[in-house]
Amino acid sequence: MTEATLPRTARFDRLGTLLGVTGVAALAGLSFVLVKANRIVPGIPRSLLEAAPPLAGWACLACLALAATAALFVFNARLRLGAALLGIGALLLALGAAGDALTPLGNRVVRISAGPAFWVVLVCLGLMATDAITRMRPGPARRVLWLAGFIAVAVLALKSGRFDHLSVMREYAVNAERFSRELLRHVLLAAGSLGAAALAGLPLGIACYRVPRIREAILGALNVIQTIPAIALFGILMAPLGALAAAVPLAGRLGIRGIGAAPAVVALFLYSLLPIVANTVQGLRRVSRQAVEAARGMGMTPGQVLLRVEMPLALPVIVTGVRVVLVQNIGMVTVAALIGGGGLGTFVFQGIGQTAIDLVLLGAIPIVALAFSAAVVLDALVEVMDRVKQ
Amino acid sequence: MITVENLSKVYDGTTVVDAVSMVIEKNTTTVIVGTSGSGKSTLLRMINRLVEPTGGRVLIEGRDTREEPAHLLRRRIGYAIQGHGLFPHRTVAENIGTVPQLLGWSAARIQARVEELLQVFQLDPKAYADAMPHELSGGQQQRVGVARALAAEPAVLLMDEPFGALDPIIRAKAQEDLLEIRRRFGTTIVLVTHDMDEAFHLGDRVAVMSGGRLLQYDRPARLLTQPADPFVARMTGMGDRAMRLLSLTTAGEAALPGRGSGPAVTASASLREALSELVWQGADSAQVVDADGTARGHLTLDAILRHGRPS
Numbered sequence: 001m002t003e004a005t006l007p008r009t010a011r012f013d014r015l016g017t018l019l020g021v022t023g024v025a026a027l028a029g030l031s032f033v034l035v036k037a038n039r040i041v042p043g044i045p046r047s048l049l050e051a052a053p054p055l056a057g058w059a060c061l062a063c064l065a066l067a068a069t070a071a072l073f074v075f076n077a078r079l080r081l082g083a084a085l086l087g088i089g090a091l092l093l094a095l096g097a098a099g100d101a102l103t104p105l106g107n108r109v110v111r112i113s114a115g116p117a118f119w120v121v122l123v124c125l126g127l128m129a130t131d132a133i134t135r136m137r138p139g140p141a142r143r144v145l146w147l148a149g150f151i152a153v154a155v156l157a158l159k160s161g162r163f164d165h166l167s168v169m170r171e172y173a174v175n176a177e178r179f180s181r182e183l184l185r186h187v188l189l190a191a192g193s194l195g196a197a198a199l200a201g202l203p204l205g206i207a208c209y210r211v212p213r214i215r216e217a218i219l220g221a222l223n224v225i226q227t228i229p230a231i232a233l234f235g236i237l238m239a240p241l242g243a244l245a246a247a248v249p250l251a252g253r254l255g256i257r258g259i260g261a262a263p264a265v266v267a268l269f270l271y272s273l274l275p276i277v278a279n280t281v282q283g284l285r286r287v288s289r290q291a292v293e294a295a296r297g298m299g300m301t302p303g304q305v306l307l308r309v310e311m312p313l314a315l316p317v318i319v320t321g322v323r324v325v326l327v328q329n330i331g332m333v334t335v336a337a338l339i340g341g342g343g344l345g346t347f348v349f350q351g352i353g354q355t356a357i358d359l360v361l362l363g364a365i366p367i368v369a370l371a372f373s374a375a376v377v378l379d380a381l382v383e384v385m386d387r388v389k390q
Numbered sequence: 391m392i393t394v395e396n397l398s399k400v401y402d403g404t405t406v407v408d409a410v411s412m413v414i415e416k417n418t419t420t421v422i423v424g425t426s427g428s429g430k431s432t433l434l435r436m437i438n439r440l441v442e443p444t445g446g447r448v449l450i451e452g453r454d455t456r457e458e459p460a461h462l463l464r465r466r467i468g469y470a471i472q473g474h475g476l477f478p479h480r481t482v483a484e485n486i487g488t489v490p491q492l493l494g495w496s497a498a499r500i501q502a503r504v505e506e507l508l509q510v511f512q513l514d515p516k517a518y519a520d521a522m523p524h525e526l527s528g529g530q531q532q533r534v535g536v537a538r539a540l541a542a543e544p545a546v547l548l549m550d551e552p553f554g555a556l557d558p559i560i561r562a563k564a565q566e567d568l569l570e571i572r573r574r575f576g577t578t579i580v581l582v583t584h585d586m587d588e589a590f591h592l593g594d595r596v597a598v599m600s601g602g603r604l605l606q607y608d609r610p611a612r613l614l615t616q617p618a619d620p621f622v623a624r625m626t627g628m629g630d631r632a633m634r635l636l637s638l639t640t641a642g643e644a645a646l647p648g649r650g651s652g653p654a655v656t657a658s659a660s661l662r663e664a665l666s667e668l669v670w671q672g673a674d675s676a677q678v679v680d681a682d683g684t685a686r687g688h689l690t691l692d693a694i695l696r697h698g699r700p701s
Contacts, residue, residue: 298488
């Protein structure tokens with residue numbers, strides 16, 4: 001197609017135009033950083049050029065202008081991704097530079113945090129980057145590699161010290177030891193309840209598939225559990241678990257109490273059952289009836305038919321259920337902090353209690369990153385397995 | 391030899407197979423034919439106990455099939471179904487090696503057998519052994535399905551509408567392959583179909599079923615000339631029964647001595663084809679020749695027509 005025959009609307013990228021205009025408007029109208037004299041007073045807004053050293057500020061603006069131009073006019077997905085990543089890098093470095101510039105030497109009380117303009121532009125560039133990656137249609141392995149690359153860059157950047165004067169990193173510095181502990185605990189709570197749910201849910205799903213009479217009852221009961229709000233379920237579980245701990249000393253010594261990790265794990269386990277059981281049933285139903293008939297006809301025992309034919313063919317659907325559960329659990333473990341279950345939610349609720357938004361972010365950002373990474377990895381896994389066509 | 395004695399199947403008070411008895415000889419192809427719901431598939435599936443009989447019994451080589459666990463019995467009996475039922479997550483070689491693997495054959499023996507079977511079914515092992523089923527055409531999938539059923543050298547092969555999903559040309563090829571397999575391996579084949587042409591073409595014996603009962607079990611020609619029941623006559627087709635009868639005899643079998651005149655007809659062609667050729671050419675006699683062209687005798691129009699009448 002020649003330039004002349006292109007429809008007029010195709011000369012601008014629609015999503016890019018929206019993102020570009022939003023980003024420019026945010027930079028022009030909103031503050032780039034907030035400077036607070038201490039942790040809890042309201043911040044004083046500062047624009048990018050007011051906050052960052054002149055060189056860093058203009059360089060960042062130039063990179064952002066380039067990214068906005070690419071968003072509007074460039075259609076090559078690789079170039080768009082490159083421009084978006086350049087913009088994100090420039091934005092983050094400018095924020096770090098602003099933190100350094102605005103912090104008086106040796107002052108550990110002043111707080112420099114990202115303002116609305118920073119977040120809006122970051123979201124716009126993030127959307128531009130993910131949109132470009134989607135357009136490049138990378139295979140599953142490549143997507144996981146991209147993810148690993150991003151994580152490595154992020155860890156290196158945070159360790160480099162360039163961002164140490166930002167308020168979130170200040171909170172991290174104060175809580176470093178607790179942070180690793182709660183992060184690990186968060187992952188263990190999410191993965192542990194998933195593991196338990198898989199151990200119980202797979203046999204339950206197989207039973208539901210084999211015995212249609214119990215299917216409705218079990219799936220119905222699990223559906224009802226899903227509708228109970230997490231915090232209410234924690235509350236409901238406190239009484240019986242507390243009573244159990246009181247009645248059986250061994251249970252108490254194993255850490256089973258009305259509050260703490262036990263009700264959190266039990267609640268997450270119950271929430272996890274529905275996706276795993278329902279997807280196991282769905283996956284088994286989708287297995288070719290002829291393949292199963294042939295397997296039986298050739299002399300496989302019922303166990304062999306299940307392990308060699310039905311389960312392998314149902315696995316992609318089951319793993320889709322595992323993905324739902326894992327992402328859901330990573331989010332829900334947050335609430336477990338309220339009943340003493342620990343995890344990154346500890347920072348979130350502590351921050352809310354102290355009106356210290358930086359502490360909330362210290363908990364929330366890693367939770368989002370964890371959920372996103374889990375989704376990318378498991379989606380890739382499902383895609384690899386689903387290459388076996390039914 | 392398979393002996394079916396008084397075999398019945400009742401589901402919730404409905405009799406699906408009703409006291410069927412029949413003897414299936416070794417090295418023959420027996421076709422069970424009937425409308426849908428006639429009980430033909432259920433009868434077949436009771437032979438390898440995919441369906442457990444309500445009454446009666448099945449003997450294979452004089453041994454009651456209930457003497458061993460059903461899954462062990464099935465490993466000794468080949469089983470092929472409509473739409474092939476290949477395992478979509480296993481390669482062609484793994485699919486074919488399923489039963490040998492269940493029987494604990496060594497890897498080398500399985501591989502040799504897989505390659506042999508692929509060659510028998512005109513599939514190059516190098517190109518197809520590691521292919522996935524979805525990469526094959528419908529006809530190739532069907533061939534792999536039959537190869538898989540034959541992998542452990544079963545004496546008996548059960549086939550449930552194996553060619554039902556194939557288009558006519560591939561179907562005709564698959565039928566020729568099956569006749570070749572019986573000649574080559576001496577397998578006793580029991581095949582279920584609703585297609586009378588297929589039954590007549592493949593069957594040494596044809597069993598006609600309706601409403602769970604075995605109406606007639608006989609050589610194809612006898613079904614045409616002496617139908618035991620009006621339903622059998624309807625199934626075999628009143629309109630073209632003379633032509634059907636002609637298609638059961640080859641020109642070679644019917645050839646008269648002496649060299650005749652007229653168009654040449656190969657000895658393996660059916661009398662139906664020979665008649666068609668005479669009508670087409672406007673001739674009243676034909677020479678019968680072998681595939682290599684040597685004369686085998688001759689046929690006259692009268693002689694052909696005599697074969698189309700009940701004698």
